[in-house]
Amino acid sequence: MPRAAVAITLPTAELGAVREHLDEAGFEAVPVESADELERLLGERSDIRCAVLDGETDFDTTLEMYAVLREDGRSIPVLMLIPPRSLGRIGFGRAQARDEYFTRPYSAESLRWRIEAMLIRVESVTPEAASVGALLSEDMSEPASGQTTESAAAPVPVFDPGSVEVPDASAPDAVRDPDHPVAEIASPPDAGLELAVQGPRKRGRIVIVFNPKGGVGKTTISINMGAALQIRKGQRVLLVDCDTITGHIAASLGLQRPRTLADAWRESAASGLPPESVAQIATVHESGVSVLVMAESPLHTEILEPPRVAQAIIASREAYDWVILDMHPDYGPLNQSLFEQADTILVPVTPDVPCIRAAVQFRELAVELAIRDRLTMVINRANSGVSASDVERVVAIPDVARIRSAGLLFVRAADEGKSAVERFPEARVVGDVENLAEKMLETAQTGEDAARSGLGSHNRIAETLRGFFDRISTQVS
Numbered sequence: 001m002p003r004a005a006v007a008i009t010l011p012t013a014e015l016g017a018v019r020e021h022l023d024e025a026g027f028e029a030v031p032v033e034s035a036d037e038l039e040r041l042l043g044e045r046s047d048i049r050c051a052v053l054d055g056e057t058d059f060d061t062t063l064e065m066y067a068v069l070r071e072d073g074r075s076i077p078v079l080m081l082i083p084p085r086s087l088g089r090i091g092f093g094r095a096q097a098r099d100e101y102f103t104r105p106y107s108a109e110s111l112r113w114r115i116e117a118m119l120i121r122v123e124s125v126t127p128e129a130a131s132v133g134a135l136l137s138e139d140m141s142e143p144a145s146g147q148t149t150e151s152a153a154a155p156v157p158v159f160d161p162g163s164v165e166v167p168d169a170s171a172p173d174a175v176r177d178p179d180h181p182v183a184e185i186a187s188p189p190d191a192g193l194e195l196a197v198q199g200p201r202k203r204g205r206i207v208i209v210f211n212p213k214g215g216v217g218k219t220t221i222s223i224n225m226g227a228a229l230q231i232r233k234g235q236r237v238l239l240v241d242c243d244t245i246t247g248h249i250a251a252s253l254g255l256q257r258p259r260t261l262a263d264a265w266r267e268s269a270a271s272g273l274p275p276e277s278v279a280q281i282a283t284v285h286e287s288g289v290s291v292l293v294m295a296e297s298p299l300h301t302e303i304l305e306p307p308r309v310a311q312a313i314i315a316s317r318e319a320y321d322w323v324i325l326d327m328h329p330d331y332g333p334l335n336q337s338l339f340e341q342a343d344t345i346l347v348p349v350t351p352d353v354p355c356i357r358a359a360v361q362f363r364e365l366a367v368e369l370a371i372r373d374r375l376t377m378v379i380n381r382a383n384s385g386v387s388a389s390d391v392e393r394v395v396a397i398p399d400v401a402r403i404r405s406a407g408l409l410f411v412r413a414a415d416e417g418k419s420a421v422e423r424f425p426e427a428r429v430v431g432d433v434e435n436l437a438e439k440m441l442e443t444a445q446t447g448e449d450a451a452r453s454g455l456g457s458h459n460r461i462a463e464t465l466r467g468f469f470d471r472i473s474t475q476v477s
Contacts, residue, residue, distance in 0.1 A: 004049035004119055007032050007041060009065065010081070011057060017108035018052075025112055027119075035064035042068065048076065050118055052111070055082045056104065077118050079111075101373045110370050117340045120314055204238075204317035205444055208342040210327040210335070213358035216348045217380040219249055220410050221403070222326040224430070225346075227419035228437035230288045235321040235441075238282060238290045240313065242338065243328035245298045250283075254417015255291060258283040261312070262295040265303050278316040287422055290320070306337035314341055322440075336369065344443070345374045349395055351385035359395045378436060381405040400443075401436035404429050 005028040010018060019029040030048065032038045042048055051069055055062040062080070069076045078099045100118060102111070209222045222239060229235040241249040250258050259281060268275040282290040294309070295301045316323055325342075327335055339345065345366075349359045359377070366372040375397050382388045382402035392399040406420070406429035413423040421430050 003027050005030050005045065005047045006115055007038060007048050007051040009033070009054045009058075009062070010052060011054070014108075018111055021108045021112040022115065025116060027112075027115065032065070034061065035068050038065050039068045042074070042076075050077050050079065050115055052079045052115070053081065055080045057081075079114055079118060081106075102370045103367060103372075106370065113340055114370050120341075204236075204320040204323050205343040205440075206313065206317065206323045206325065206341050207440065208325045208327055208338060208345045209348065210329070210345055210362070211347050211349065211355065211358055212329045212331070212362050213355050214246070214329045216350050216355050216358075217403075218329075218348055219243075219247070219252065219326050221346070221348050221378060221380065221433075221436075222324050223249060223252060224410075224419050224421050224433045225436055225440070226289050226322070226324045227287050227421035228430075228434045229322050229440070231421055232434055233437055233441060236290075236319070237288075238278065238292060238316055238320040238323045240292045240294070240323065240325045242294055242325050242334065244295045244301050244304070244334075245328055247293070247326065247328070249291060249326055250293050252414040252417075253285050253287075253289075253291060253419070255283055255285065257296070258291065258293050260293045260295050261309070262301060262303050269303075277319070278312050279319040287419060289419075304334065306333045309334060310337040310341055313338065331365070339369060339371050342371070342374055344376060344440070345371060346400075347375055347377045347395075347397055348380045349377055349391055349397075350381045351379065351388065351391050353386075356386070356391060356394055359397065363395065363397055376400045378403060381407075400439045401432065403432040403436065 003026040006022060007030050008015060008018065009032055015029070015031055022029045028047075030041065032041060038051075051065070053062045053065055066078060066080075068074075069078060080099065080101050082101050082103060100114065102114065207225075209218045209225075211218060219241075226237045226239045230237040239249060241247040250256075261278070261281060264276055264281045278292055279290065282292040284290050294304055313323060313325070325338055327338070347359055347362065349355055363372070363375060366375055377392070377395060377397040377399050379388045379391055379399060379402045381404070383404045388399070388402050406427065409424055409427055409429060410420050413420040416423060420427065421433060424430055
């Protein structure tokens with residue numbers, strides 16, 4: 001099946017290696033040299049689903065091309081190469097939610113993964129595809145005799161399409177209209193699970209909570225931010241314990257031996273039945289937050305192949321407004337696969353030297369991992385130790401919220417299997433958590449507003465972007 005094409009403006013010396021990796025993934029790399037050439041290309045072809053623009057080598061031409069990609073109702077996501085000194089200034093709440101940034105030096109392989117992740121997020125593997133997570137079959141009609149729905153799904157490099165939960169296209173009540181994507185909507189278990197056919201709707205945002213140092217409050221922040229979004233903000237939240245070694249979300253919420261992702265996948269393999277969706281596997285806490293645990297034991301995680309886990313997380317965005325991942329403090333294959341899918345990576349930092357050093361290390365490695373632009377910081381225990389302003393200055397990651405120290409309160413809530421948001425709703429620290437949740441919503445809304453807003457001529461769009469980078473340059477100098 002034909003895959004998406006990518007317009008690229010990189011210099012010839014870099015283009016060859018990037019094109020080789022994209023070809024291997026099944027994408028066509030189409031070089032362009034000017035805004036006029038790009039405009040002609042978009043007029044002739046409908047399969048250009050992403051663009052890689054070089055904003056470092058020829059910024060004026062890049063501005064013109066960016067304007068073309070935003071004209072006439074277009075909203076083609078851009079992966080833009082920018083000067084390293086500017087990357088740190090592009091922080092929480094960038095103007096175009098689907099645009100991303102990277103810097104030199106970079107590897108052609110890492111660029112390929114960034115492009116594939118972007119295409120998955122915008123559900124645009126092919127122009128004709130209408131699918132869950134951009135991973136379903138191009139044709140939702142009855143499979144041919146002897147062919148299962150899974151085998152009929154289009155192959156996607158790295159990811160295993162057989163593990164995507166697709167409503168049975170052969171069922172009598174199935175609606176197979178290529179103009180209306182099929183989405184799987186899950187209700188809490190006590191209300192029963194049902195499949196519904198719906199039109200396009202907002203996809204959930206993936207938020208990773210990570211710091212390479214343990215003991216900084218990742219789990220506490222994940223649980224309480226999720227509860228605040230669910231209870232106070234009316235959002236549908238999936239909380240995922242991705243820490244297969246020391247994770248304790250289930251214990252903190254009083255969930256006794258919840259069904260795990262590894263258990264569900266083993267059961268599916270043993271029975272020969274299609275895998276269940278994340279929404280079907282997850283346990284619903286009394287707060288309304290759905291909780292997914294990866295595995296009960298760190299010794300039995302072989303079935304949790306990183307690409308397959310990442311794919312399951314991507315697909316879960318169809319059923320939730322927020323997917324919050326509490327990560328183990330490492331840079332292993334699973335974490336790297338999940339980093340690629342994140343809309344935001346929230347870095348909890350406590351005001352002590354070891355934690356600050358760990359956060360600085362992560363900020364530096366994030367450039368190599370091509371995720372630097374997604375980092376934002378929450379200062380935990382902000383009223384103790386090093387001043388919050390000094391933490392922000394040294395770590396050099398945007399500070400989105402500050403949470404005061406209230407360890408005993410969180411411990412008391414966990415002892416009762418609740419979040420502090422439920423147990424101590426009037427506490428000042430809960431107000432801090434609610435402020436964090438509000439900031440996350442504002443950021444999501446900013447991206448949606450930018451995507452919906454009318455876009456004008458070449459000059460207006462180009463000048464807006466030029467002003468943005470001018471402000472960055474002024475701040476850096």
